[in-house]
Amino acid sequence: MEKNTVAVSLEQAYRLLNHGPTVLVTSAHGDQCNVMAAAWNMPLDFKPPKVAIVIDKQTYTRELILASGSFAINVPCAAQADMVVKAGSSSGRDWLEKPETSKLAALDLPTFAASNIQAPLIQGCIAWLECKLIPEPHIQETYDLYLAEVVAAWADDRVFSKGHWHFEGHDALKTLHHVAGGFFFTPGESIQAK
């Protein structure tokens, strides 16, 4: 387990994605693993927690998710912005002919083991959701839309604890919110509405 990593209750797992961060999806099957970037993700339900995420037909990730029935959502941080763009602009297929390595290795991404699924979790990210695919072939084929149940969740307690993000003093650990072309916002001022 990563230093600073604590379990997030399933009831509060949606809060890791509720404010709209761009994420990294990791997947594994057999001796293959992969990572891709995904801005198009959202919570889908509270209890049990579910998520929806768009996984393009061309991705190698899709093949591994369909084969394994699971994947992980890793929430990257500001310090990882360049890597997130690199993860979003190459395909895991590029490494298929080099069995000694992988896209994860090429991006220099050390990982640690998930608790309930085979997909690895990326070190240096600030939250992780372990997800089991809810098979819905029609929307997978027609819209590249994948649904999953969150079976475990983790966060870096320097920036997420007691169900809330708190980034004060941790600019490098802020979530990334992609607009387009490698341009991201990070969370700034907060508002507590009445």
Place this chain on the structure above:
Amino acid sequence: MEKNTVAVSLEQAYRLLNHGPTVLVTSAHGDQCNVMAAAWNMPLDFKPPKVAIVIDKQTYTRELILASGSFAINVPCAAQADMVVKAGSSSGRDWLEKPETSKLAALDLPTFAASNIQAPLIQGCIAWLECKLIPEPHIQETYDLYLAEVVAAWADDRVFSKGHWHFEGHDALKTLHHVAGGFFFTPGESIQAK
């Protein structure tokens, strides 16, 4: 049309939602209209642009969307945070017995007309996506998940132009990113990744 409101090309409409803002959904059918808050939304495709959004079974909005086949996504701003929480904590049904008014009127929300759909657009928001429902009854019933095609999009050009958000000098017009319990982040520092 609202002052400062300019058309956003359909190719760039996804950029209005890509960074994960919480939105307001407006809907209308016959002489009824409504508004609800929705943090669970995401782009689903580029061309034609599509979106996915969660619309709970209990909402009056759902009834109006199913009857009319369309809805609008309004992107609210920091100045509207209190109103967004109010919109998220009451139901349009509460006004059904008072035909002279509506939840929109009760929240003091003046609107302007959309170009392609009946749902009204909320003044003071900073972007608007006019959406036509893509009927998918199975996922609507099972997951409260609604898909739609974006048929027109608009933005306040003080903060969105040439395909990019630019909030400098406009704190009150920043997007809202809900975590939980009325606590929102607004966009802060930006990062242009390499």
